[in-house]
Amino acid sequence: MTLENLTNQINKKKSFLCVGLDVDLEKIPPHLLQEDDPVYAFAKAIIDATHDLCVAYKPNTAFFEAYGVKGWMALEKTINYINENYPDHFTIADAKRGDIGNTSTRYAKAFFEDLNFDSVTIAPYMGKDSVEPFLAFEDKFAILLALTSNAGAYDFQTKTIDGKPLYQEVLKTASQYTNSDRLMYVVGATKAEYLTEIRNIIPDAFLLVPGVGAQGGSLEDVIKYGKNDQIGLLVNSSRGIIYASNGEDFADVAREKALALQQQMAELL
Amino acid sequence: MTLENLTNQINKKKSFLCVGLDVDLEKIPPHLLQEDDPVYAFAKAIIDATHDLCVAYKPNTAFFEAYGVKGWMALEKTINYINENYPDHFTIADAKRGDIGNTSTRYAKAFFEDLNFDSVTIAPYMGKDSVEPFLAFEDKFAILLALTSNAGAYDFQTKTIDGKPLYQEVLKTASQYTNSDRLMYVVGATKAEYLTEIRNIIPDAFLLVPGVGAQGGSLEDVIKYGKNDQIGLLVNSSRGIIYASNGEDFADVAREKALALQQQMAELL
Numbered sequence: 001m002t003l004e005n006l007t008n009q010i011n012k013k014k015s016f017l018c019v020g021l022d023v024d025l026e027k028i029p030p031h032l033l034q035e036d037d038p039v040y041a042f043a044k045a046i047i048d049a050t051h052d053l054c055v056a057y058k059p060n061t062a063f064f065e066a067y068g069v070k071g072w073m074a075l076e077k078t079i080n081y082i083n084e085n086y087p088d089h090f091t092i093a094d095a096k097r098g099d100i101g102n103t104s105t106r107y108a109k110a111f112f113e114d115l116n117f118d119s120v121t122i123a124p125y126m127g128k129d130s131v132e133p134f135l136a137f138e139d140k141f142a143i144l145l146a147l148t149s150n151a152g153a154y155d156f157q158t159k160t161i162d163g164k165p166l167y168q169e170v171l172k173t174a175s176q177y178t179n180s181d182r183l184m185y186v187v188g189a190t191k192a193e194y195l196t197e198i199r200n201i202i203p204d205a206f207l208l209v210p211g212v213g214a215q216g217g218s219l220e221d222v223i224k225y226g227k228n229d230q231i232g233l234l235v236n237s238s239r240g241i242i243y244a245s246n247g248e249d250f251a252d253v254a255r256e257k258a259l260a261l262q263q264q265m266a267e268l269l
Numbered sequence: 270m271t272l273e274n275l276t277n278q279i280n281k282k283k284s285f286l287c288v289g290l291d292v293d294l295e296k297i298p299p300h301l302l303q304e305d306d307p308v309y310a311f312a313k314a315i316i317d318a319t320h321d322l323c324v325a326y327k328p329n330t331a332f333f334e335a336y337g338v339k340g341w342m343a344l345e346k347t348i349n350y351i352n353e354n355y356p357d358h359f360t361i362a363d364a365k366r367g368d369i370g371n372t373s374t375r376y377a378k379a380f381f382e383d384l385n386f387d388s389v390t391i392a393p394y395m396g397k398d399s400v401e402p403f404l405a406f407e408d409k410f411a412i413l414l415a416l417t418s419n420a421g422a423y424d425f426q427t428k429t430i431d432g433k434p435l436y437q438e439v440l441k442t443a444s445q446y447t448n449s450d451r452l453m454y455v456v457g458a459t460k461a462e463y464l465t466e467i468r469n470i471i472p473d474a475f476l477l478v479p480g481v482g483a484q485g486g487s488l489e490d491v492i493k494y495g496k497n498d499q500i501g502l503l504v505n506s507s508r509g510i511i512y513a514s515n516g517e518d519f520a521d522v523a524r525e526k527a528l529a530l531q532q533q534m535a536e537l538l
Contacts, residue, residue: 060368062366062368062372062373062375063372063375065375065376065379066375066376066379066383067383068341068345068379068383069338069341069342069345071379072337072338072341073338076338096366096392096395097331097365099329099331099363099365100417100419100421101419103291103329103332104331106293106332106334106335107331107334107335110331110335110336110337114336114337123365123367123392123394124394124424124425125392125393125394125417125425126365126392126414126417126419126421126426127419127420127421127426128420128421129419129420130419130421145394145395148369148394148395149369150370150396150398150399151396151397151398152369152395152397152398152399152400153395153396154396155396155397156393156394156438156439156442157394157395157396159430159431159435160431161428161429161430161435162428166425166428166430166435169425169428170425173424
């Protein structure tokens with residue numbers, strides 16, 4: 001998918017919502033456990049119930065990997081279902097990968113070619129030659145961890161290097177990489193006060209913003225400090241939508257929660 | 270596996286060699302491509318040819334993931350083969366994972382419980398609550414990226430925080446995490462000159478050292494600056510062993526290369 005397509009979808013739907021698919025067998029409605037593939041059955045129902053309200057889906061690969069080969073098959077079915085039925089949606093493999101050159105190329109092929117995701121999340125610690133292999137694919141994107149929404153972000157990301165926090169060094173350095181126009185960045189909504197400085201460094205890049213809802217981030221602040229001329233935001237919600245009910249009405253309730261967020265977005269835009 | 274077991278194996282075999290299983294269909298001997306599962310067939314042959322010379326195996330998960338569900342099945346068969354036939358070997362899932370708490374727990378379960386690896390490699394960028402979930406499993410280990418062997422290591426890892434390079438901050442901070450006795454660290458052999466300072470910070474921890482051989486690191490320097498009282502080293506070689514020949518003799522030649530490294534280790538110890 002191109003950035004232009006993604007922005008068009010956002011404008012058309014008045015939504016920059018990304019629904020996170022963290023499918024946990026211990027949390028999904030018990031009646032689904034009788035299905036052949038409960039993980040896929042749950043993901044499919046959530047997708048069908050929310051597709052017109054969101055512009056992106058983000059399967060969290062950890063939750064699929066946890067079920068081994070069966071989980072990996074469920075991931076394949078899920079991404080194929082989205083690509084076949086809702087091809088206008090931007091897809092994110094939330095995998096937080098990153099390794100030396102030839103290995104990163106393997107990961108990129110796994111997610112971009114084998115599974116046909118539009119993007120994959122990447123950790124920056126190993127630097128340029130671990131990130132650039134992901135940027136070599138046309139109309140595919142690497143979403144680099146910059147400032148994450150968790151408490152551990154303060155261990156290293158906010159520590160000062162040459163008078164600036166590490167996450168800013170990551171933004172500055174990465175924006176010099178080859179094909180850096182294919183980079184997006186993860187910035188947690190729980191740290192919205194940092195967004196002004198972040199936008200000074202990377203005014204044009206898309207930000208993937210987790211942490212609204214369950215983790216306590218404010219949608220209003222994210223828009224106020226993080227929006228750019230093309231909007232340039234994808235706000236993710238996972239648990240707040242997909243586990244809002246674990247009864248037989250789970251998909252309807254997920255839709256209600258997604259609708260509430262979409263309406264808030266439409267108002268704030 | 271316990272650390273005591275691992276050290277016993279090292280002393281018994283006079284070897285701290287780890288064989289990296291980066292199984293690439295474009296590099297394995299062409300005659301194996303006719304096998305039902307060429308990735309597994311190759312890995313199995315390498316394991317059978319080298320098991321008495323090494324103490325650890327490190328499948329690189331990227332190379333398996335690149336082949337989708339089939340690749341994941343090959344990874345399962347490979348780790349099961351090692352655990353069933355060579356249970357004294359320490360096994361490392363080279364996966365470079367790391368995410369917020371509940372997601373890290375999922376990854377830990379995938380590698381420690383579902384696949385039954387002894388350890389998994391982890392990226393430190395997201396801090397404490399992304400690492401500690403991996404440390405909650407008895408006799409299992411998380412191997413944290415500290416100073417990697419690639420050129421991109423200089424992008425962030427060696428940058429100065431409070432007068433010390435980031436990788437030293439990672440070592441100091443991580444060694445305060447709960448159950449940090451279950452941590453090991455990745456330090457590239459290409460940066461052996463840093464090992465003295467690293468040993469000052471983490472005198473007791475095992476180091477996983479890639480970069481000897483194909484990447485140009487010196488085994489002699491690694492031992493000189495990196496060994497501790499219990500040896501405390503696992504030196505990894507992948508390409509230099511497994512792709513030394515791509516003829517029908519590939520397993521024999523891999524054995525020769527592993528033997529040369531083991532003999533060098535025995536002499537230097």
